[in-house]
Amino acid sequence: MNSAPLLSVEKVRKAFGGLVAVNDVDFTVKQSELIGLIGPNGSGKTTMMNLISGALKPTSGTVRLAGEVISDMPAHRIAQRGVARTFQLVRILPSLSAIENVIAGAVFGHVRAWGDDAYREAEVLLERVGLGGRGNVPTGSMTYIDQKRLELARALASNPRLLLLDEWLAGLNPSELKIGIELIRDLREDGRTIIMVEHVMDAIRSLCDRCVVMSSGVKIADGSVHDVLSQPEVVSAYLGTEDA
Template structure:
């Protein structure tokens, strides 16, 4: 399977702190890759490097044949990388439909007017918000705001979709709804990188996973095999003699 995204020896330093240290991995077209690890392991920083929110200190990131590392976030978005955030980012003064339209207007295949309206309503229905296009997003529940953010990302028709703990903060019922929605996107053939702490979601959804700890990659491969590796278990649970 062809790699659509390649991370090659990426590094990010913040003064004396190395948040991402010489990390490499490929993402295959149509794959859902889990990016996991304990808190502070560098996962979100890696998504920030891919999306252009941060520039790498060293290494490179390529989308197909184009080097995207070092470019601005809006350039990378127009090349086909879209994302959601750990803390939901919505446009609170706008309606649900207007929030999703923003994704279409600034996408790689920009849509305007009736086309943008039509796509926004279609995607709202797609994420379970049919009939709520005119609602102000500030008055919506947390999971519905997450759905708005996801629909806005999908409106850009991304080649690679980055989900940063999209399932975080959901109750058990909402969590099952969220897992089913991501599974539907996977079955559509979308390429997704998912940062997530919910292991049930990782086991259910991911084709492969990359495990990071203290900024480095410590494992990569089949989900069940990787999660059983001693170094991964230690990263999450600590050594038996730790006090």
């Protein structure tokens, strides 16, 4: 079995003028590993997801996928290399039906499918995320939760090597949250490699192999979920100190 990491983030920095949003962060992700990227609001988590997916370019440092430098590629090339994502604020194609949105992921992503093959795969994925039989529904008439499910199906349609989930569980009610956690667990059991930015600690504890914790753009912890969440620096970052 290849022990080399699937993803390597190496001294990555992103500055917006005088604001350093990500400050020389390092971490790796192994094949089939589910990593929780956590931290308080404003810690740089979504910026990091944008750097990995190509939505932003690093000011310095390197991101590698299976040893290949991807941090100098445009987002669509990174997607073709096998990185797919969902967004903190849902991004769907509003002029297309649900099944056409998923087919778009199959056509333009990592493992491409066309015609009837793409249509059948889209039907399977819609069923998997809880939208079975709703392929012809206009996306504009869908609830926010169903749009999030649709976005996940579209991300999966390219059979990505690395799936980035940016607060995918946010806004779900308790019953939807339970279903969402089980869906992510199923993806993990499929052998998917996943980085999830999440504030739902029950999901982090039950799903993740490891956590990377950021605070004010800096990585402050990296390790097993239990060990990381018990570190005083991590507790302080989330809850503040008595003097704060």
